[in-house]
Amino acid sequence: MTSKYRDSKLLYVLFAVVAGVVGAVISWVFLGESLAALGIPDPGPLTTAGLPFLRSAGLMVAALAVGSFMSAAFFIKPQTNDLRTTSLSADGSVAAKTGAISSLVFAVIAQLMVPMYLSDVSGSPLLNTINPAEWPRALELVSTSLAWQVTAAFAFVTGIGALTTYRWIMQPVWLVGALLSVIPLGMEGHSATGGDHDYGTNSYLWHLVFMMLWVGGLMALIAHGRRKGPDLDVSVRRYSHVALVSVVVMAVSGLINTSIRMHWTDLLTTGYGLLILSKTIGVIVLGLFGFVHRQLTIPQLGTKPGAFSRIAIVEVLFMGAITGVAISLGRTPPPPPRNVDLNTMDIELGYKLYQEPTIWNVWTMWRFDILFGAAAIIFAAAYLWAVYRVHKNGEKWPLVNTFWFLLGCLVLLLTVCSGIGLNMPATFSMHMVGHMILSMGVPIGWVLGGPVTLFLKALKPSPDFPGPREWLEVAVDNPWLRVLMNPALNTIQFVVFFYILYITPLYEIMIDEHAGHVIMNVVFLWSGSLYYWDLIGIDKTPVKHSPMSKLGWLTFSMPFHLFFGVYLMMNSIILGEEFYSNLGLPWNVDLLHDQMVGGGISWGSGQFPLLIVWAYLIWEWFVDDRRTTAVQEANVQEVKDDLDLYNAQLGAFQKGKNPHDDYYGATFDR
Structure with missing residues (x-):
């Protein structure tokens, strides 16, 4: 029963x-x-x-x-x-x-x-x-x-x-x-x-x-x-x-x-x-x-x-x-802290900084980031596992793709765990260095690694009960993503976020809490990955756009990036002045000058990868145009051949001779 x-x-x-x-x-x-x-x-x-x-x-x-x-x-x-x-x-x-x-x-x-x-x-x-x-x-x-x-x-x-x-x-x-x-x-x-x-x-x-x-x-x-x-x-x-x-x-x-x-x-x-x-x-x-x-x-x-x-x-x-x-x-008094020598930096950042960051000494400061550092290692390990599965199945995976994706993970790991990550919450200029790397550096490596294509090769279909492969397929091809990957919306989300974050009071709210730094880093990575996936990613997108279309939208966005950096350099209002002033860093910081440096970093480092992508799209447009021309020429030649054959047959009929006689005659002779 x-x-x-x-x-x-x-x-x-x-x-x-x-x-x-x-x-x-x-x-x-x-x-x-x-x-x-x-x-x-x-x-x-x-x-x-x-x-x-x-x-x-x-x-x-x-x-x-x-x-x-x-x-x-x-x-x-x-x-x-x-x-x-x-x-x-x-x-x-x-x-x-x-x-x-x-x-x-x-x-x-x-x-x-x-x-x-x-x-x-x-x-x-x-x-x-x-x-x-x-x-x-x-x-x-x-x-x-x-x-x-x-x-x-x-x-x-x-x-x-x-x-x-x-x-x-x-x-x-x-x-x-x-x-x-x-x-x-x-x-x-x-x-x-x-x-x-x-x-x-x-x-x-x-x-x-x-x-x-x-x-x-x-x-x-x-x-x-x-x-x-x-x-x-x-x-x-x-x-x-x-x-x-x-x-x-x-x-x-x-x-x-x-x-x-x-x-x-x-x-x-x-x-x-x-x-x-x-x-x-x-x-x-x-x-x-x-x-x-x-x-x-x-x-x-x-x-x-x-x-x-x-x-x-x-x-x-x-x-x-x-x-x-x-x-x-949470309702029980904890024991006294292990380290009683706490100052404002400990309270606001969680740790102390001892020297002003330079292009060289940021590589001598290290503190593992439990959230993003661990994520970089997990992503790299998962990618290598998928490469192993693909090779085990007897297929090949381009080494250059693996190089790009692992490079993106390595850049993320080094950024968040080195002096760059340590100083990102402490000064505006270092924050902007991290922003540019997380939104423009790491995503480029990831999208050129083709992780979606790789995992679709590594995961086996589950015809009776949908499994990981089917979940991944629908995750990268669904109505929501089709809307987000519209060139206009994708460009807007990537460009406008810069302005919303730094022109509105949102930046002051974000830097005051650890949660704000976490949210900003997540958005930087997500926004950049979505943007560059459509522009240069090797994974198939929900909606395919021509190189000409991509190039047009990228060209449209570049002046906005340029103006944003100039705006920061010329802005006389110090962003996050109260927060930065109260940190008590052991070196003197001219906040307005530091903000100008941050604007210069945004202008220079922001334009450089965009120019590379622009050149890449020019080349892709050229290759696509040659491919299209070759196909059209082949079609024209095929039509020409068919027309020549038709004209030859028509000429034979006009002379009173069946064009197939030679064929049938040869057959009967045999």
Whole structure:
């Protein structure tokens, strides 16, 4: 007899409540110590217990949204294999709806956290700060409240959007939206303050994102199994890869985050350290759960699917408890910093600078960038793996393509980890050096490496159940990208961003927070890659444009780049003056002169790669024109030959002779 469909709503609530209760109880234990450290009065139980409860429960709800969208996009088979047009299956639609509702619930929780954090830092009762009239004050004075407000906006837009369509192609978009909803929370807290906060924030971002994938993915799998969804074995197998990577990333990032904030002896001598230790042990236990899954339950999915769900439910409950422990860390006074010699540079940048950067000494300063440096290594490793797979399949891949892509990764690694990356947040001129390299140097190497073409060769098609190759195909050929790759829009996004960033107050806002530097670097890389992919990339674009069209748009954009550099050199208003003046650099900086230098760098280094690309397009136009001419001449010659033959036949008929007589006569003679 077939077992009936089982709903998972009560399980979702149980997971969130367990996380919330653990977070609230542990935070309550350290309440007195926390209030004494902060020097504020007790805001009342609604805040002191409610804040950690809702934050812990909220993260579980956010993880459910992430896992549900991930499941709908990559773990559950859609109705057809044409991912550009297909809708979700019935099971996938339920998963997507769960993700949408979870996002909206998380948005409500995030909005409530805005007045809660104002209550928390001011000691005012929540009933006072929950008045909407107080919220502007919370957003202005409390950075954590602002982070939760941004989170609420992302979660709300994602939830509403996901309810409007159940087409497959939108599920990866909602997955990105759900992940973006938690990113602001990774930019605040203990990791984002004090010395080494660049390491702390970047490692916590890795930790938080992969926690969402790990925890949320397992919750979605449990629901998929309880709904008796098809292909559970495929879903579990795909999730197991995500879980393995998540465990490794969370372990490494957690180790980095702990090592920069405390001495190892603090693990056993402070309450904060004991919580860290408890969380670490919990992650190890969860790793054992995963081992049990691989060894016992996954091989028996076909005969005993219920065993997987039972162990997975216990696992998620344990995950919820660990989430509560992790959230209580934010409510527990950390031990004294390892380095008490902190100055303004430590607070604003996360590290100290000791000498003025020059063209030579930037190569003697090194500090590994956990976010972008790690990304450069991962991209290079993935590319080399794909090259290996292509050669293993008996095909060839041009060595020059490999050279270009690895060069782009190397340039990224050197830029963010050398003195260039160290000084990018400290002076405008070095910021502009980094900007030009990230938006014009790294992308050129990447697009000339043809990574999409390479991976399409390396990945095998999955005709029965769409897999990585099919996902990549639709990622680089879809209606959204077709719009973005329109020459006019692509040129505008690349050129106009310069003006929006530096002419509006946006630059002052960005440089004041580590999150701003991260966002700018991501946009530089993304904008440049999109722009140069269309101009000179060897990967096929969604819409093919002629070299003449590309050359025209590039020529159109060049004066705007030129004018932008001149504008910066002539601008008498110092960008980011307050931020740069307060850094306390150990050398004298003439901010106006430094800005003029930055404008010159923008003018010179911006025009140089564009001129190279312009020359490349001229050559491509010349080659394309010769190719077209050759084809036309061949066509003309073919028409001429046909016409000569026709005229010869016509002449033979006019002489009263069948032109085929020679042929038939020769045949009869034989």
